Amino acid sequence: MRTDVCDRLGIEFPLFAFSHCRDVVAAVTNAGGFGVLGAVAYSPERLDEELRWIDAHVGGRPYGVDVLVPAKIDDSAERAARGEGGLDTMLAAVPEQHWSFLVDLFGRYDVPLPDFEKAKRAGTSARGAGTQVTARGATELIDVSLAHPIGLIASALGTPPPLMVERAKERGVPVAALVGTAEHARRQVAAGVDLIVAQGGEAGGHTGEISTMVLVPEVVDTVAPLPVLAAGGIATGRQMAAALALGASGVWCGSVWLTTEEAETPPQVKEKMLAATSRDTVRSRSRTGKPARQLRSAWTDEWEGPGSPGALGMPLQMIIAEGAMRQINKVAETGNPGARALANYFVGQCVGQMNAVRPARQVVYEMVEEFATALERLNAITAG
């Protein structure tokens, strides 16, 4: 297989794997695809470690990094990132009723409360979730990334800041950006992006509402001749063939890796994903403050329910949710039924097709093989 993107990035298959797990990134890159490490959960130091590990495991094959630079965030996070008031400023911005809702929720589900005070002191909850998604937090991650031999840097949400585009171009690293509408794509092109990822509303994580089937051709026509990767609802070779038929130069997959052997997905969440149908996801603001598709669970139901104070914005909701989720996952592993009911994770509608644990390498090969079969079928139809 060969598209403009394959030539540009030096890959065999135009199949991109977005993952927070370095093992998945390396496995896909080594299988001929292109692994992209999601950096948002990492501190700069930790990211550097992960990238050194990847460098040591891909033998010079290309991989990339994805950072989250949202357009609109709560002021207190920016101030905290600038060292003004520190993390306390940000934590203080979480209304009391949200903390009480959380305390009550844990009580009702019989899950021991996380030690929020300890988390506050260590700064892990807030650091991990809050400051990285500020422009300043993201800048540190960008600098760390560009010090490695990466083949692509991507902006997961919103237009990449000029600094990101400039520094990447200085080093000859192409810049990608995720978009959910043709208008966003136009803005990204104006900002100097080299590669557009058109992500349909069926995708996991932060999404819009326009489906992949409609969005991809719109974006392709809008940004031509820039290449477009299709994202959202793509977990099989048939879907990959469909995406390329729509005009995409490749596919960007996130969900499908979450149930691979390599994935760091907590075991109880992996189980839920393997059992889930395509109806078991929901677009909810309850984890990050922005609409993000995820497994429907007691967590999303409760935040939509009558007693809920409503989700906060980003990153305040992340501060609440990530600390809580860490505890929920820890407790769920002991078999606690309340914690198991609450546990969830970002995933797209294609979770219904994720029914077996496979090595990431095998996912790549099976997608490429099924792509070929789908194309043969299309050719037979026209030859008919």
Place this chain on the structure above:
Amino acid sequence: MRTDVCDRLGIEFPLFAFSHCRDVVAAVTNAGGFGVLGAVAYSPERLDEELRWIDAHVGGRPYGVDVLVPAKIDDSAERAARGEGGLDTMLAAVPEQHWSFLVDLFGRYDVPLPDFEKAKRAGTSARGAGTQVTARGATELIDVSLAHPIGLIASALGTPPPLMVERAKERGVPVAALVGTAEHARRQVAAGVDLIVAQGGEAGGHTGEISTMVLVPEVVDTVAPLPVLAAGGIATGRQMAAALALGASGVWCGSVWLTTEEAETPPQVKEKMLAATSRDTVRSRSRTGKPARQLRSAWTDEWEGPGSPGALGMPLQMIIAEGAMRQINKVAETGNPGARALANYFVGQCVGQMNAVRPARQVVYEMVEEFATALERLNAITAG
């Protein structure tokens, strides 16, 4: 082009056109596709007339009819259809606050009120909207349809009643059914359906939430070896190629015909559609009582707004909405700005790609041509 569906139905292109307009049905059938007349808006007498017209204009080429048989409807509609209490029973079931909301709405938008009393007496509003969607109403339409040389009868919503399947099979007419989930598809197969239309959430009209990209392969795998048509988000040849790559045996398109030369779409709604982007639709219960994708307009906004009493179920909401919409469209044609703001119609997200008025025949030919181009591109990628 040739799929199992082409062979079974005797058509050149596996491209199905769902339309309430007989001219579109005939034009697509005559162009080598398969026109399907949506019968829900018609009385049995009127449907018979329309089908006679089609018979006279397609020279024996195959076409079909689509009826709406919902699984759950308000009791008063069934009773009215059985002649128990008549239309008054149904009209009496509409709460007073819904009528007042409507009166207030028309006042605020400066649109003269429709003569609801007159409409009640004539029974047109309620007949057109209410009784046809009951099992008894649908049965009459089925009998009228089967008296014509139709090549397919489709159930737009819910499992077709045994009577529909039996009578169709007696006459050797294949039965199709629209589904929004793999579970629905399983039920339809058990009910004896011959052809499944897997309709993604991006489609116009009554839809679920699972996107075409995810739904089609799921349904194909669920009902194999029964053929599946893909619906939702398909208005171009690239999208048709994508649908067939997903495993579909053909495509079922509704929205794309609404801006054709032949379409009976009210002029101000046609204008809105030509100007709309893919972001300008919404899934709303405000027209039929069930979630249906349509143009977002002041009508959908007001029914979602703070003063709204909330949409009723089907068919009561249809009684309110269809009478109101008929008046809105009539008044909008005089240039009334309030009526133009309120006007809308069912349409899918692919409305963003409907930017020019074309003859229906041309839409068919352009889709087939673009399909071939998309396939050439795919072949070039693998030859790469």
